[in-house]
Amino acid sequence: MDLTELTQRSGEWLKGSGPDSDIVMSSRIRLARNLADHSFISKATDPDRAVIEGELRQRVTDLKTAGEMFYVDVSELPGIDRQFLVERQLISREHAESHGARGVAIDRGEQVSLMINEEDHLRIQVLHSGFDLTEAWKQIDAIDDALEKRVRYAFNSKLGYLTACPTNVGTGLRVSVMLHLPALGITRQIEKVFRSLHKISLAVRGLYGEGSQAMGDFYQVSNQITLGRTEMELIKQVGDVVPVLIDYERRAREFLMRESHENLHDRVSRAYGILSTAQTISSEETMHLLSSVRMGINLGLISEISMPTINALFIRTQPAHLQKIRGTELSTADRNIERASFLRHHLSKDGGGSKN
Amino acid sequence: MDLTELTQRSGEWLKGSGPDSDIVMSSRIRLARNLADHSFISKATDPDRAVIEGELRQRVTDLKTAGEMFYVDVSELPGIDRQFLVERQLISREHAESHGARGVAIDRGEQVSLMINEEDHLRIQVLHSGFDLTEAWKQIDAIDDALEKRVRYAFNSKLGYLTACPTNVGTGLRVSVMLHLPALGITRQIEKVFRSLHKISLAVRGLYGEGSQAMGDFYQVSNQITLGRTEMELIKQVGDVVPVLIDYERRAREFLMRESHENLHDRVSRAYGILSTAQTISSEETMHLLSSVRMGINLGLISEISMPTINALFIRTQPAHLQKIRGTELSTADRNIERASFLRHHLSKDGGGSKN
Numbered sequence: 001m002d003l004t005e006l007t008q009r010s011g012e013w014l015k016g017s018g019p020d021s022d023i024v025m026s027s028r029i030r031l032a033r034n035l036a037d038h039s040f041i042s043k044a045t046d047p048d049r050a051v052i053e054g055e056l057r058q059r060v061t062d063l064k065t066a067g068e069m070f071y072v073d074v075s076e077l078p079g080i081d082r083q084f085l086v087e088r089q090l091i092s093r094e095h096a097e098s099h100g101a102r103g104v105a106i107d108r109g110e111q112v113s114l115m116i117n118e119e120d121h122l123r124i125q126v127l128h129s130g131f132d133l134t135e136a137w138k139q140i141d142a143i144d145d146a147l148e149k150r151v152r153y154a155f156n157s158k159l160g161y162l163t164a165c166p167t168n169v170g171t172g173l174r175v176s177v178m179l180h181l182p183a184l185g186i187t188r189q190i191e192k193v194f195r196s197l198h199k200i201s202l203a204v205r206g207l208y209g210e211g212s213q214a215m216g217d218f219y220q221v222s223n224q225i226t227l228g229r230t231e232m233e234l235i236k237q238v239g240d241v242v243p244v245l246i247d248y249e250r251r252a253r254e255f256l257m258r259e260s261h262e263n264l265h266d267r268v269s270r271a272y273g274i275l276s277t278a279q280t281i282s283s284e285e286t287m288h289l290l291s292s293v294r295m296g297i298n299l300g301l302i303s304e305i306s307m308p309t310i311n312a313l314f315i316r317t318q319p320a321h322l323q324k325i326r327g328t329e330l331s332t333a334d335r336n337i338e339r340a341s342f343l344r345h346h347l348s349k350d351g352g353g354s355k356n
Numbered sequence: 357m358d359l360t361e362l363t364q365r366s367g368e369w370l371k372g373s374g375p376d377s378d379i380v381m382s383s384r385i386r387l388a389r390n391l392a393d394h395s396f397i398s399k400a401t402d403p404d405r406a407v408i409e410g411e412l413r414q415r416v417t418d419l420k421t422a423g424e425m426f427y428v429d430v431s432e433l434p435g436i437d438r439q440f441l442v443e444r445q446l447i448s449r450e451h452a453e454s455h456g457a458r459g460v461a462i463d464r465g466e467q468v469s470l471m472i473n474e475e476d477h478l479r480i481q482v483l484h485s486g487f488d489l490t491e492a493w494k495q496i497d498a499i500d501d502a503l504e505k506r507v508r509y510a511f512n513s514k515l516g517y518l519t520a521c522p523t524n525v526g527t528g529l530r531v532s533v534m535l536h537l538p539a540l541g542i543t544r545q546i547e548k549v550f551r552s553l554h555k556i557s558l559a560v561r562g563l564y565g566e567g568s569q570a571m572g573d574f575y576q577v578s579n580q581i582t583l584g585r586t587e588m589e590l591i592k593q594v595g596d597v598v599p600v601l602i603d604y605e606r607r608a609r610e611f612l613m614r615e616s617h618e619n620l621h622d623r624v625s626r627a628y629g630i631l632s633t634a635q636t637i638s639s640e641e642t643m644h645l646l647s648s649v650r651m652g653i654n655l656g657l658i659s660e661i662s663m664p665t666i667n668a669l670f671i672r673t674q675p676a677h678l679q680k681i682r683g684t685e686l687s688t689a690d691r692n693i694e695r696a697s698f699l700r701h702h703l704s705k706d707g708g709g710s711k712n
Contacts, residue, residue: 262693266635277629279622337618 003072003081007316007324011088011110011127014315016307018130022298023246025178025218025311027132028089029140029235032163032172033122033147034154040164041117046100049117053101056116056151060105065146066112066139069105080329083320089127091115112143119164120172122147131246133175133239137231160227170227175238176205179245182217182295183252186264193248194219201225202241216287216294216314221245253299268296272305276348280336286317286343305347313346359428359437363672363680367444367466367483370671372663374486378654379602381534381574381667383488384445385496385591388519388528389478389503390510396520397473402456405473409457412472412507416461421502422468422495425461436685439676445483447471468499475520476528478503487602489531489595493587516583526583531594532561535601538573538651539608542620549604550575557581558597572643572650572670577601609655624652628661632704636692642673642699665702673698 013026034040038052061071074082074095082096091104095118102117115123124147126140154162160170168174184190194204205220221241223234256264271292275281294310296302315321322338323330330338369382390396394408417427430438430451438452447460451474458473471479480503482496510518516526524530540546550560561576577597579590612620627648631637650666652658671677678694679686686694 262636262689266637266696269633269635270630273629273633274626275629276633277625279625280618281622333618340622 003077003084003324006084006088006110007321010308010312010315011090013089013111013127013129014308014311015129016311018128018132020242020246021130021307023180023249024131024242025180026089026127026129027136028125028127028174028176028178028220029133029136030123030125030174030176031140031144032120032161032168032174033124033144034162034164035121036152036154038121041119041121042164050101052121053103053116056114056122057103057105059147059150060114060116060122062150063105063114063143063146065143066107067109069107069112069114071103071105073103075100075102080320080323084324087315087318087320089315092118092123094118095123112139114143120168131177131242133177133235137235141231167224168226171229171231171234173226173231173234174222175235176220176222177238177242178218178220179242179249180216180218180291180294181245181249182291183256184249185217186256186267187252189248189252190219193245197221197241200237200241202238215284216291218291218314253295257299264299265296265301268292268299268301272296272302272347275343277344278340280333281340281343282336283318283339286339287314290314290317309346313343317342359433359440359680362440362444362466363677366664366668366671367446369445369467369483369485370664370667371485372667374484374488376598376602377486377663379536379605380487380598381536382445382483382485383492384481384483384530384532384534384576385489385492386479386481386530386532387496387500388476388517388524388530389480389500390518390520391477392508392510394477397475397477398520406457408477409459409472412470412478413459413461415503415506416470416472416478418506419461419470419499419502421499422463423465425463425468425470427459427461429459431456431458436676436679440680443671443674443676448474448479450474451479468495470499476524487533487598489533489591493591497587523580524582527585527587527590529582529587529590530578531591532576532578533594533598534574534576535598535605536572536574536647536650537601537605538647539612540605541573542612542623543608545604545608546575549601553577553597556593556597558594571640572647574647574670609651613655620655621652621657624648624655624657628652628658628703631699633700634696636689637696637699638692639674639695642695643670646670646673661703669699669702 035052035055039048044052057071061069063069074091085091085104086093086096088110090106090110090113092115095102095115100117104116105114111127113125124140124143126136128136156162161172163169163172181190184193197204201224203222203224206215206218221238223238271289275289275293290310290313293302293305297305297307297310316325317339319335322335322342326338391408391411395404400408413427417425419425430447441447441460442449442452444466446462446466446469448471451458451471456473460472461470467483469481480496480499482492484492512518517528519525519528537546540549553560557580559578559580562571562574577594579594627645631645631649646666646669649658649661653661653663653666672681673695675691678691678698682694
């Protein structure tokens with residue numbers, strides 16, 4: 001398996017199934033781990049990094065817990081391929097933009113990714129479709145246990161797992177649930193909801209993690225605290241708040257369907273119309289319109305497109321994906337044309353009434 | 357033939373044929389005439405008007421020059437039917453909103469309409485598709501000659517035909533050419549062009565004549581002067597300027613196709629996409645989008661729709677038409693929904709991906 005093969009398909013987490021997948025795009029858990037007897041990345045020399053990468057690479061590719069893993073040497077990838085992995089949520093932006101020996105091991109279904117030499121020596125990530133923290137936890141716990149038999153982690157009996165940044169010390173756990181909340185956006189309730197989440201120490205981020213803007217009405221809700229609680233308590237805290245958010249979004253959708261049905265239908269239907277006929281379109285507008293279409297599918301206002309198709313389009317219309325699919329580097333203007341062509345091809349049966 | 361029958365079809369002048377019909381929607385000539393020995397309308401009593409209407413009604417329905425004429429007693433029509441005739445360009449807004457005995461005789465092809473008791477006793481109008489003033493003049497001249505054998509017009513050997521308003525005295529002639537000038541709008545040259553036309557005493561109006569705004573990039577160019585020149589001179593003045601305007605518009609389209617091809621294609625294609633999928637849409641937005649699609653068809657950027665279809669949609673999506681077609685009065689909100697439904701039905705093969 002290589003990266004080009006990945007362009008032909010979508011990760012398991014995009015299949016649009018799983019509990020509450022109308023509103024919950026994905027459930028993600030990651031664990032931060034560091035090897036004992038090695039410097040943290042921030043203090044590691046280049047040779048240190050190479051040693052860490054070599055040792056962990058061996059361990060993670062040997063791992064059979066999540067099926068066959070394939071390893072990508074991120075340090076040797078061209079920028080466009082690193083960006084491609086970020087868009088697929090397989091590595092972080094920090095990992096892409098870092099330097100020195102580093103890599104990522106990925107399973108065939110793209111549910112599991114093990115980043116070596118990101119902020120910590122090892123970041124284990126499991127990504128499931130829908131609201132599925134229980135299964136995600138079982139999977140990541142098994143991987144963590146299997147690895148712990150092969151390596152010695154930096155661990156302190158009082159603090160727990162030691163990490164490069166103090167905010168991850170303890171469990172090294174981050175639980176993130178990605179929610180699609182367009183109706184809370186339309187009804188202008190989203191800011192209020194987020195203020196409430198901050199009060200109970202939950203973080204809200206956009207599609208691509210820290211510092212990224214909320215594009216396409218997608219929001220990641222995750223824990224801020226990693227210390228002084230068990231993994232199960234942390235998962236429960238996020239897990240308990242998600243049904244409340246799902247309920248808010250469902251009520252907002254019902255309100256719009258009841259009180260503003262034609263306008264909602266109009267918004268959804270026009271979004272589909274524009275995506276099916278545009279000849280040039282930015283990534284931002286695409287996300288915005290796909291968000292409306294996604295909600296429209298869930299509300300039964302659009303029936304011609306499947307949820308996996310729409311979920312995949314969110315990822316596959318990103319800049320690096322378009323360039324990988326096209327097989328060449330493209331300017332922003334050319335990407336916008338390519339993106340429109342790609343969308344027309346995937347959404348309209350006959351090109352939407354417009355010549356190509 | 358009655359008005360309901362008209363809802364099922366379009367007038368000849370919408371067929372989108374005729375010279376330069378990519379840019380010239382229609383060529384219109386009208387003659388203002390008054391009966392001798394009767395007061396002008398502004399001074400006529402109700403019984404006077406009834407007498408005038410009775411006499412002219414007999415004459416115009418007897419007329420065979422333009423084939424069989426059918427007569428509509430406008431004074432007995434409900435408001436929606438009067439508005440319907442305005443939208444079809446068969447009577448003027450003034451005629452619709454006036455009071456007392458009045459009517460209009462219309463030929464089957466809707467090329468000829470003879471309004472009785474508008475501002476003048478008789479307004480003869482001929483409307484042809486495309487840039488076709490010569491044929492329009494031949495037709496209206498024949499009708500005028502035929503009528504002049506049956507009635508005595510108010511005529512002064514020095515001034516010519518006498519009319520209610522001094523601006524029409526002389527020939528009583530107005531020559532109007534309706535042009536579709538979207539590219540001059542996009543390239544922001546339209547105001548400059550109009551200032552030049554005013555300097556040579558030509559008037560520019562919107563789709564529905566005096567005081568109406570330019571909707572859908574349609575503009576009527578017509579003569580202001582009616583006195584002191586022959587009919588042929590007046591027709592020539594308008595006829596000479598139209599090719600210049602056509603040339604300006606063609607150059608602007610070529611410029612956009614060359615310098616801004618993707619953006620132009622995008623504008624046209626999205627307009628089609630929105631029209632094919634909207635669930636609620638105003639008359640104004642409809643005109644605006646149809647205008648882009650119309651240009652797109654002419655430039656070969658859209659091939660699935662015919663020009664007569666688009667031309668007819670400009671008229672048939674107007675408020676009174678929608679209500680006549682639907683067979684019931686509708687609120688503005690309901691009209692917007694009905695309009696969107698009508699457009700989807702006529703533009704998209706499968707409802708544009710959205711359920712109805």
